[in-house]
Amino acid sequence: MSATQTLLATEPRNAGVxxxxxxxxxxxxxxxxxxxxxxxxxxxxxxxxxFAAAHPDRFFEMGIAEQNMLxxxxxxxxxxxxxxxxxxxxxxxKRALDQIRVVIAQPSLNxxxxxxxxxxxxxxxxxTHQSVEDLAVFRAMPHVxxxxxxxxxxxxxxxxxxxxxxxxxxxxxxxDASPVIFADDYVFEFGKAHxxxxxxxxxxxxxxxxxxxxxxxxxxxEAEGISAAVLHVPTLKPLDVDAICDLAAATGxxxxxxxxxxxxxxxxxxxxVLSEHIPTRMRRVGLQDTYGESGPNDALLEKYxxxxxxxxxxxxxxxxxxxxxxxxGK
Amino acid sequence: xxxHTQTGxxxxxxxxxxxxxxxxxLILETVHxxxxxHVGGPLSVADILVNLYFNRLRIDxxxxxxxxxxxxxxxxxxxxxxxxxxxxxRGYLPVEELATFDAIDSRLQGxxxxxxxxxxxxxxxxxxxxxxxxIGMALGARLAKLDFHTWVILGDGEIQEGQIWEAAFVAxxxxxxxxxxxxxxxxxxxxxxxDASGFTRDEPIDDPGGKFAAFGxxxxxxxxxxxxxxxxAFDAAVAHRDGPTVIVAHTIKGxxxxxxxxxxxxxxxxxxxxxxxxxxxxxxxxxx
Numbered sequence: 001m002s003a004t005q006t007l008l009a010t011e012p013r014n015a016g017v018x019x020x021x022x023x024x025x026x027x028x029x030x031x032x033x034x035x036x037x038x039x040x041x042x043x044x045x046x047x048x049x050x051f052a053a054a055h056p057d058r059f060f061e062m063g064i065a066e067q068n069m070l071x072x073x074x075x076x077x078x079x080x081x082x083x084x085x086x087x088x089x090x091x092x093x094k095r096a097l098d099q100i101r102v103v104i105a106q107p108s109l110n111x112x113x114x115x116x117x118x119x120x121x122x123x124x125x126x127x128t129h130q131s132v133e134d135l136a137v138f139r140a141m142p143h144v145x146x147x148x149x150x151x152x153x154x155x156x157x158x159x160x161x162x163x164x165x166x167x168x169x170x171x172x173x174x175x176d177a178s179p180v181i182f183a184d185d186y187v188f189e190f191g192k193a194h195x196x197x198x199x200x201x202x203x204x205x206x207x208x209x210x211x212x213x214x215x216x217x218x219x220x221x222e223a224e225g226i227s228a229a230v231l232h233v234p235t236l237k238p239l240d241v242d243a244i245c246d247l248a249a250a251t252g253x254x255x256x257x258x259x260x261x262x263x264x265x266x267x268x269x270x271x272x273v274l275s276e277h278i279p280t281r282m283r284r285v286g287l288q289d290t291y292g293e294s295g296p297n298d299a300l301l302e303k304y305x306x307x308x309x310x311x312x313x314x315x316x317x318x319x320x321x322x323x324x325x326x327x328x329g330k
Numbered sequence: 331x332x333x334h335t336q337t338g339x340x341x342x343x344x345x346x347x348x349x350x351x352x353x354x355x356l357i358l359e360t361v362h363x364x365x366x367x368h369v370g371g372p373l374s375v376a377d378i379l380v381n382l383y384f385n386r387l388r389i390d391x392x393x394x395x396x397x398x399x400x401x402x403x404x405x406x407x408x409x410x411x412x413x414x415x416x417x418x419x420r421g422y423l424p425v426e427e428l429a430t431f432d433a434i435d436s437r438l439q440g441x442x443x444x445x446x447x448x449x450x451x452x453x454x455x456x457x458x459x460x461x462x463x464x465i466g467m468a469l470g471a472r473l474a475k476l477d478f479h480t481w482v483i484l485g486d487g488e489i490q491e492g493q494i495w496e497a498a499f500v501a502x503x504x505x506x507x508x509x510x511x512x513x514x515x516x517x518x519x520x521x522x523x524x525d526a527s528g529f530t531r532d533e534p535i536d537d538p539g540g541k542f543a544a545f546g547x548x549x550x551x552x553x554x555x556x557x558x559x560x561x562x563a564f565d566a567a568v569a570h571r572d573g574p575t576v577i578v579a580h581t582i583k584g585x586x587x588x589x590x591x592x593x594x595x596x597x598x599x600x601x602x603x604x605x606x607x608x609x610x611x612x613x614x615x616x617x618x
Contacts (some may be wrong), residue, residue: 065496075466153366
């Protein structure tokens, strides 16, 4: 576990995540002649249209037919191409799941499955287009690397690493611009978590964009006199077991933060690790076994319990439990 | 265009018929030995596989990973024993290894596993999935400027799956003349459909050729047990340069063994000692 402040950006700024994805594809397409993109008629939403304009010969429109699209990707992978999938997380993680299982995951074919509009903020499209089980689905599939970057910088760093890796991979992409927390020279490593903030009273583990809110939660707690560490876990699989256990050993209380169901995602992954290695009292902040709905972003985050305040309150709850246990001698 | 390697081609019809009979015998012996496995479907697709692997595919068992080789996907993966048998006769594995079919640690998994055995071009088994990877291979060939052809063998039952028609649309849209689908049209599903008379197993899907034609495919209908017709259809499919071709091969489930033909009970039943002996005698008699 490395606490490296140099990891972090010094100037506050926002950056478009889907734009970073589209631009990242174009740049990687320049570098790798075998990179191809398959689209499910959503390129102007996902921003794969940038790749279509830059590399039209390597852009394949597959229409609104995701099962076929993932199968085509498997075939292309056997001929030496590296297909990147352009569709929404809600569709890649469910609509084509048996295809992914049989022709991509089981034979470990090198297909990069990207899920755009992930989490609960896919504009105002509601529960059909929100994706709250995608991490659970892919994390449970043998052979599939599962990545949820925190910001546009980490997203592009992960994409570069993915092209140097041959495993089937799920990459979670969000729709809206979000704060950039990582410095421009950030290097992505599979299975490596990053301690973004030191703290002694409790540890917050975040993944995806929820790590940004975890950092804000730590600020809220600091103002209240509580020292919270923040660990960012960009790869749900492989998971950085040591970093999670070290954080639990150092703080004794763990809160997880994810814009995903608390069942099967980060919260589950951390609970599995801690209960096997270092049983630790914890709280899981995320979707509480529910689907979402349409609505403005702020209202959704508030209603479904994903704001920095919710993360901070989960930490306070744990601290109160610990204090109560001490007082009663338990 | 990079050229392929090709070895061991057989064009003589009598020899192809002999290979078909040998394939059927090995299928039955293997399933008998394993005590489990599909029978009816492997027997119906046997001639298609023999003709493809011995007469048509530009392949070299010594170089199974050649990027320029022709590809073949057995989408109806439950007929795997037919494919393994033909691959064995073609030199990809020892014939004796067929005895490991279905056993633990075997390269011959119940359904074809791309990573287990050289010579397999795709994992299959969950039905309706084989045509889409075939499109990927055909697009890959086009992109890499390789002239290999991709062949996908479909069961008539599995084309009930919606993914087949997603693929039919896209293959036609990209005018993939380097892709050919072959429907093993044996008309006998595992369970079947209720109908006015109570219940029927006849024709899991009516007129598959007409349906592919509606999606813009070139359609060829043949007797799927006639090596002359198979060879001719394969030539015509490769010669057709305007979009993908589907060959509707009219076949008989359980073909070659009188007491297994048209009998759904032989979908996945291993023959006992006596049945095996009777079947082998019949196969050898037909060649005499």
